Amino acid sequence: MTKIFPGLALAALALTAFAAPALAGAPELFTQHCASCHGASRLGAMGPALLPASLERLKRKDAVATIRDGRAATQMPAFGAVLSAADIDSLAEWVYSPVTPAPSWSEADIRASRIEPFPAGSLPDARQGDVAKADPMNLFIVVEAGDHHVSVLDGDRMERIFRFPSRYALHGGPKFTPDGRYVFFASRDGWISKFDIWNLKIVAEVRAGINSRNAAVSSDGRYVAVANYLPGNLVIFDADLKLLKVIDGRNLKGDVGSRISAVYDAAPRKSFVVGLKDLPEIWEVSYDPQAKPFFDGYVHDYKMGEAIATPGFLNPRRTELEEPLDDFFFTQSYDNVVGASREGRGRVVNLDVRRPIASLDLPGMPHLGSGISWLRDGHRVVASTNLKDARVSVIDMQNWQTVASIPTLGPGFFLRSHEKSPYAWVDSMMSPTARDTLQVIDKQSLQVVAQVRPEPGKTFAHVEFDRYGRYVIASLMEKDGALIFLDANTFKEIKRLPASKPIGKYNLFNKIQRSEGTSH
Template sequence: MTRSTNFSKIARLATAVVALSGSLGFAGPNEDYQEHCASCHGEDRLGGSGPALIPETLRKIRGPNLAEVILNGRVATQMPGFSEYLDQGGADAIVELLQTPIEVLPPWGEEEINASRDMNPDYIPVDAPVWDADPMNITVVVETGDHHVSVLDGDTFEVLDRFPTPFAVHGGPKYDPTGRYLFIMSRDGWVQKYDIYALQTVGQVRAGLNSRNIAMSSDGKWLAVASYLPNMLTILSTEDLTVAKVQMVKGKDGTPSRVAAVYQVPPRESFVLALKDVPEIWEIFYGKNPPQFGFAHDWRTEGLAHTDIPFPVRKITLPDYLDDFFFDQTYEYIMGASRDGAEGTGGQVIDLVIGHKIADLDLPGMPHLSSGTTWERNGTTVMATPHMRGGVVSVIDMSTWETIKLIEAKGPGFFVRSHENSKYIWADVFFGPNRDLMHVIDKQSLEIVKTLQPAVGKTVAHVEFTKDGRYALVSVWEDDGAVIIYDAETLEEVRRLPMRKPSGKYNVWNKITFSEGTSH
């Protein structure tokens, strides 16, 4: 049964609801869904820039009920409210539609993924870059306003190329270890490979139907794709985008789970999965000798087809759900929290080597740990994380796991960023009326030294640095937005590049060397 057939059944159900509710004065749920919801969540409810809206993905929603979310939006997300267009009855009818199962989800496994591969027949590899710039100082800018990526020379800020991407890029692009190839993932599961040297798209493949993010293996051979729908992790060969492994995800008790995120752990030659629906994390090994846990053996031999590689899985039980991570610089410790948890529930520290929680974290709001940053202060390493609820930035001593300061901000934030050569961290105020502000915080005094207002009344967010840390690039996160380049020492604006909602910026050197100031 096709997705369009399933959608037709939903439409017939919606028509029946319209007939029953016409006297109440609101449009049918199918019509309302198509008008207000489909552009983000997909015409078939299987996801787009927003998540899939089917019972399988809605069952774990905690906090406000669905009708309230539809009418009033959801805090700390990009979900707006529609009370201007819908009354309570209209919202309730949409909820009934969303809670109606799609009778048969489209199959999406190895066969379907490989069949979706679309390699560029005009792609011609080159021996050296076709441009004259420092290959290690290239920065790519994701422009979600019209679904493009711009490739910037990090010294001159010249745009070397601007190319189309799949719809709604999400989760941060990844570079291979050489910095030559860029891998981009969209919320509807498409993965695109782009050759920065040649300024050409190599190809694309749909690794899932509703996906969250990607992670690159340390050897550059494998790309892991985390998906909400189906509940699976897809591992692709970076060479040709063919499937190496489709790992369906169920907890130890058999409960299916969405994969909230996947991260690479270079020293252990593994990927770590954050699971949305079961209190576990998974570690999947791609290296030659997985460490113990009952499956250590030398299975990587010359000539072994990637379809035969086992990618063994280690499942670690946790005391609570974790779907947002931050690793220390050694990658032994995971700082984690649940974004769906109640305000003030805190987080936990997991020792990945022994597979147990070793400490609790005092986190007063909803932390965005994966956007955190670390630096050296008073002989120890500290970490800062913003909160998507509550206007504070938490600073944590990573030797004791104690909070050493809560820096008062002008509102909830989404990203903090720094660079090892900078004396400041930059923290946005992404949510609320002060979304046009950017705090600059001294790493040693932990005081705000300056609050910038780069674009009055517009959202400013997500800072990235050039290779040497000399310049900080700030996004004006609007359709008629810009990337603003600041002198990272004087905090003065240097240049402004018009962009279409530049949601994120990613410098080659900072990413492939795992700069302490950026997310990994």
């Protein structure tokens, strides 16, 4: 029997209220062929959620192909022999239509969704098999979006140790516990999975929301925070994915809600830093049990008409802004948040004084979430790609002035380097003509010194260094793609491993140590 998670309406009559007149028949088709796996309200069950926000990465033509042809290595069957082309088109349009009223996901739903195949203490506390033979801090975790799998690589041998199926559409980089044993994944449709790297097992899962953006793990490994677009909230779990708290995405006065766009671990501050999509605020949520209460100057006890102090532990300390910041970079101390609005206006916000302290010259649409930093002429600089303009912006972090605007082949998404490398690597994957080329930038001269183009016409992006800075792995982001190993100094290809649209690779050491050459 297919399990439908609590909180999902089962009545087919409810679906008919969601249909636009042009989609007559689609709700009935969905109820007959899809609801048993994807939930009667399209919130997901055995299969992923089928909501517009959950399908942002899936093109409409690919949705049609999936319904018609099925999806290999999953339980998604092919309906091409059962449904007409018109029916398939109608279903595809239906799943991209909004659900009204908006679906909800309560604390009871979160708790009821939790799965624990291997309870804490049930697996060996030592690395097993091929993992025991590898450098535990030079392992890579690779997210393969083509067929929704994850691979574990031995970074010294440049070999795949293990490959396993993941939840649908993992989003945001996986996050590691400080000992390197566990990694947490967040899927687009809200599932958080805890994977034991030492034993190569998924040990616990929970559905934190309906549409999640990313997750963060505290520096002590005790807490996991999840940012949700739908419902708009921040959900906090303990390390075993047991629910601790849900924080609604509302402003200080409690009258306007927001989607939560991101959450990051600020390790030196023992806190999570939270971005809001729709409100001009930044939150800092301390996970230090000894955190002192704070006073934000607002009236909390409305009956008594007086402001009261807020407990410091697991409560948002809000910083108000002039406009929402859509993307973040952090200084190494995490005292300053460097953010940009969708209009390209950059701001530096100090979390101690809780206000902006500088403006940045960042035209276009900078992607600060992929920013990196390094020392140049005795000054620390931060560099960012741009999703709209063909440039990399370099900014001095002492005076927050632009040092250089480096021309690139096209708008790019990822920028990567390493403490032991003189080079930074940037893609142009947002460009229709140059998405197949990586450019290599000298971090001192700020000049492009090389281009790497292994497969003309195929998307080539997302570099990650090994822990020693000896080589990089770049993604050939195609269905029948590859992980391409390149010498970090000569830029020559060393080796390839086949992979299905590898969208990201993450080195344990670089991530756990918060390398200046990778995003945090």
